[in-house]
Amino acid sequence: MVENIAKIIEALAKLISAFAWPAVGAYLIWRFTPTIKDFLSNLSEGSLKAFGVEASAKRAASEAIAKADLGGGADKTKLKPSEERPSVESAIRLAELVTDAIPRRELQGKRVLWVDDRPDGNRYEMLALAEFGVAITIARSTEDALKLLSEAPFDLIISDMKRGDDEEAGYDFLAKLLPLHINLPVIFYTRSKLDETIARQRGAFGVATKASDLIILITSAVSRRSFDSYWKRRSRPFDQGNLF
Known part of the structure; x- marks a missing residue:
């Protein structure tokens, strides 16, 4: 008699257990349905598409940065055979770190004037910047650059140093900007021996x-705090004996 009662109790316990979890699940669905509905409504098709575009742009930018760095960086035609290039793995890893660290919104919509003969x-550096949403205008000379600066607004200037036989064309260009009160950050992108x-x-x-350093430097340059500090320094008269 006792054994039969024990078996009945055991069977009832299993039956209750079998129905308990579905009941708990049903309660949770009923309890949190409004929250789930709000989440799904906010996660629209446009949001999903934006996530996809962001990821795709980051992959493309990362590939372009790695290709640029593997090619030798700026002024690739000047790269000597004896100079070491980064390994493929290290270039890819660095490019991925850069693109992961910089949100696309930091650079999206920025206008860059790139002065290079x-x-x-x-091309790979420009492709990477385009994937970040940067608009690039090319000038092949100082004269073209000054003309473009008088016609349209820009957020940043990238310049080479040597053009043709002029070893310091970049510095000459920089000197011509100051009296015109063109207060834009100027970044030199070059493999020439240049004391920063x-x-x-x-x-x-x-x-x-x-390229990886260039992207980081551009991001720093367009930030308000870095720009204000830079412009205060740049507005001071140049003194060969004074280190800033």
């Missing part, structure tokens, strides 16, 4: 020799 050598301290003294925001 051989712009084809920067002197370049900053002369008014440059910074110097980059690799």
Whole structure:
């Protein structure tokens, strides 16, 4: 008799357990249905598409940065056979770190004037910036650059240093900007031997020799705090003996 009662109790316990979890699930669905509906309504098709575009742009930018760095960075035609290039793995890893660290919104919509007499050598760098949403205008000379600056607004200037036989064309261009009160950050992108301290003294925001460094420097330049600090420094008269 006792054994039969025990078996009945055990069977009832299993039956209750079998119905308990579905009941709990039904309660949770009933309890949180409004929240789930709100979440699904906010997660619209447009949002999903935006996530996809962002991811796709980051992949494309990362690939372009890695290709640029593997090609030798700025002024690739000057790269000597003895100079070391980064390994494929390290270039890809660095490019991915850069694109992951910089949200697309930081650069999207920015307008860059790129001064270089051989712009084809920067095609991967320009592709990477385009994937970040940057609009690029090319000038092949100082004269073209000054003309473009008088016609349209820009957020940043990227310049090479040597053009033709002029070893310091970048510095000459920089000197012509100051009296015109063109208060834009100027970044030198070059593999030429260039002392960054002197370049900053002369008014440059910074110097980059690799695409990955260039992207980071551009992001820093367009931030308000960095720009204000840079412009205060640049507005001071150049003094060869004074290190900023």
